């Protein structure tokens with residue numbers, strides 16, 4: 001089981017080394033902006049690194065919305081990030097499940113997800129797995145609660161879509177963590193990546209504020225149990241910089257009984 005962290009994008013391999021991480025996740029462009037990702041000068045080095053790479057798509061992307069001025073650029077930007085992530089040999093592109101606006105039918109959001117994959121297929125297809133991540137907030141989210149996730153997967157399942165489980169988002173989003181991996185796999189058939197985070201906020205608060213594994217409102221043992229059950233690579237998206245994340249990675253390795261395999 002490879003364990004790593006979300007890191008700054010300037011020199012991800014140095015960040016990995018500082019944390020003894022076997023995997024890194026980073027952004028390829030401003031997560032709050034619409035600028036397309038630029039080719040990276042270190043693409044060759046990243047591609048041949050023994051540290052696994054994951055790319056997180058910008059937060060502004062919402063392919064589900066009925067708002068054309070968000071949905072259409074979201075589709076294009078997601079495909080651009082997929083191409084850029086493939087160029088560095090990333091294992092997956094993580095994107096939030098998105099939402100429709102208040103009063104809009106979630107069924108439209110799910111169908112917009114289907115159209116996103118159809119659009120990509122028409123443009124040569126996603127060159128790496130796209131992992132839809134569960135989110136913490138909102139009443140109209142496509143991937144906050146499992147009933148919505150099941151409806152989403154009914155619509156996009158034909159496209160080999162991956163899933164990223166964020167433990168903070170699940171807890172704050174109102175899904176019981178006990179047994180959650182089995183309930184998700186019954187829907188998606190897979191978990192490709194775990195974002196192992198604690199939550200600063202209460203169960204079902206709808207808030208998205210990550211905490212270190214030994215802090216927050218989630219019993220850290222539960223996070224460990226989910227990681228073990230998912231049997232997938234793990235990224236911590238926790239605060240505290242190198243020190244905080246290194247401690248979280250060490251905690252997981254100790255609890256899971258696995259040593260670091262990366263230098």
Ligand SMILES: [Zn+2]
Pocket residue numbers: 133166195237
């Ligand atoms: Zn996450």
